[in-house]
Amino acid sequence: MRITQHPILTFNRGKEIHFTFNGQPMTGYEGETIAAALHAAGVKVLAKSLEKHRPRGFYCAIGNCASCQMVVDGEPNVRTCITLLREGMTVETQEGKGKIK
Amino acid sequence: MKEVELLIIGSGPAGLCAAISAASSGARVLILERSFRPGGQLIKQTHMFFGSEAQYASHRGVDIADILLDKVRALGDRIEIMLNTTAVAFYEDNVVTALKDEKEYFKIKAKSIVCATGAFEKSLAFPNNDLPGIYGAGAVQTLMNVYGVKPGDRVLMVGAGNIGVIVSYQLMQAGIQVVAVLDAAPRIGAYLVHASKLARMGVPILTSHTVKEAIGTDCIEAAVVCEVDEKFQPIPGTETRYDVDVLCISVGLSPLNELLAMRGVEMKYVPQLSGSVPMRTETCETCIPGVFVAGDASGIEEASSAMVEGYLAGLCAAAKLGHVPEDFEARKQDYLKQLEDLRSGPVGDRIRAGMKLTQL
Numbered sequence A: 001m002r003i004t005q006h007p008i009l010t011f012n013r014g015k016e017i018h019f020t021f022n023g024q025p026m027t028g029y030e031g032e033t034i035a036a037a038l039h040a041a042g043v044k045v046l047a048k049s050l051e052k053h054r055p056r057g058f059y060c061a062i063g064n065c066a067s068c069q070m071v072v073d074g075e076p077n078v079r080t081c082i083t084l085l086r087e088g089m090t091v092e093t094q095e096g097k098g099k100i101k
Numbered sequence B: 001m002k003e004v005e006l007l008i009i010g011s012g013p014a015g016l017c018a019a020i021s022a023a024s025s026g027a028r029v030l031i032l033e034r035s036f037r038p039g040g041q042l043i044k045q046t047h048m049f050f051g052s053e054a055q056y057a058s059h060r061g062v063d064i065a066d067i068l069l070d071k072v073r074a075l076g077d078r079i080e081i082m083l084n085t086t087a088v089a090f091y092e093d094n095v096v097t098a099l100k101d102e103k104e105y106f107k108i109k110a111k112s113i114v115c116a117t118g119a120f121e122k123s124l125a126f127p128n129n130d131l132p133g134i135y136g137a138g139a140v141q142t143l144m145n146v147y148g149v150k151p152g153d154r155v156l157m158v159g160a161g162n163i164g165v166i167v168s169y170q171l172m173q174a175g176i177q178v179v180a181v182l183d184a185a186p187r188i189g190a191y192l193v194h195a196s197k198l199a200r201m202g203v204p205i206l207t208s209h210t211v212k213e214a215i216g217t218d219c220i221e222a223a224v225v226c227e228v229d230e231k232f233q234p235i236p237g238t239e240t241r242y243d244v245d246v247l248c249i250s251v252g253l254s255p256l257n258e259l260l261a262m263r264g265v266e267m268k269y270v271p272q273l274s275g276s277v278p279m280r281t282e283t284c285e286t287c288i289p290g291v292f293v294a295g296d297a298s299g300i301e302e303a304s305s306a307m308v309e310g311y312l313a314g315l316c317a318a319a320k321l322g323h324v325p326e327d328f329e330a331r332k333q334d335y336l337k338q339l340e341d342l343r344s345g346p347v348g349d350r351i352r353a354g355m356k357l358t359q360l
Helices: A033-042 B013-025 B041-046 B059-076 B137-146 B162-173 B192-200 B258-263 B303-320 B329-342 B347-358
Strands: A016-021 A026-030 A071-072 A075-079 A090-092 B001-008 B028-032 B079-082 B085-090 B093-100 B106-114 B119-121 B134-136 B156-157 B177-183 B204-209 B211-218 B220-227 B241-242 B246-249 B253-255 B267-270 B275-278 B291-293
Touching: A016 A033, A026 A033, A026 B093, B001 B013, B001 B291, B001 B303, B013 B041, B013 B059, B013 B079, B013 B106, B013 B267, B013 B303, B028 B085, B028 B106, B041 B137, B059 B134, B059 B303, B085 B241, B085 B258, B119 B137, B134 B137, B137 B162, B137 B246, B156 B162, B156 B211, B156 B241, B162 B177, B162 B192, B162 B246, B192 B204, B246 B303, B253 B275, B258 B291, B275 B347, B291 B303, B303 B329, B303 B347
Parallel strands: A016 A090, B001 B028, B001 B106, B028 B079, B106 B291, B134 B246, B156 B177, B156 B246, B177 B204
Antiparallel strands: A016 A026, A071 A075, A071 A090, B085 B093, B093 B106, B119 B253, B211 B220, B220 B241, B267 B275
């Protein structure tokens, strides 16, 4: 799902970053957001809605809409569309409001 | 409490230009930017801008961001940019509170403020519009042009305004199939030069069409599209199904300016400017002296006018603080003239009508 050839842009991807999604090992690149790395790996469902547990993906990708909130390193409600990947991050699908520890 | 001379909220085209303008006059500027990189939405715009030389016409948005950031750097320590910092409140005593890195909460007291907070993408109501794979057109632009990630393989674009049509073309540049562009309006809203590019590549642009529903379980798998009559009501029997894994919504933007409303700035709902906007003078000052607004936060237009408004607001905000350059009046008139030119002609009808309603 990554663009390799583009008539205008060149994508200089940084070094590989390793993280987990629901326990599965994943790889992204330095300088990209959690949501972008997940999308590149084919993961589009990021959370489940509060009441009806419907699947949620991102919508705005610039931190406005709260549709992309996930549990990151145990912390719920992290806006993954504007949060950069870090080595060793644990990322999990968020169910509803999540629990603050 | 952090004390600053001029606080600018937002580092998009309006915020950066306001900072450049004010700091060139001698003001000390602090910019708050909630993202981890400055430039606002310019950083994903790969198309060349229209307008005139003064607004960097025939440069790509992404390059304009670099030009503006070079100008900011050239002004040295007169401009400080705090990234990952969200302005969360704006109080009556002109104190702004901000949250840095999602944990450090602090107060800022500014003598003058330019609110350049931009806009957000509207959504559209139809059954299953919350399925993953249904994204704002700007979100898709960010994903593919900033991160180089494909949103999917087959895209249906809703909205034939400039953003919808430009993003459709950019999707094709990234090797993604656009099955159709539709718009409930009876005419294409985008500039014809953009729409023609799509037409030449064989993408149908369906006017008087809307989305009836999205279909899918975990993600969107298809969309049902139908024709609408002159009152925008669906016409039974006209349904067509498109198997797509992405549906882009490009039905306009709303100004983001809750901070100004919170501060008590007089606001007005102006449909021509796409939402609730602050009343202001011709030099972008709101009813509260020293509180300015620029760019999409003051009403939805284009990046070109956002930049000019930024230059104007920055110039006038700095002047009120005592930093009056020798050519103040000439520059002010030049910016006003540039705005008038950008809003001229039939395309600017709506904007001009909206502007009249917001003048203090």
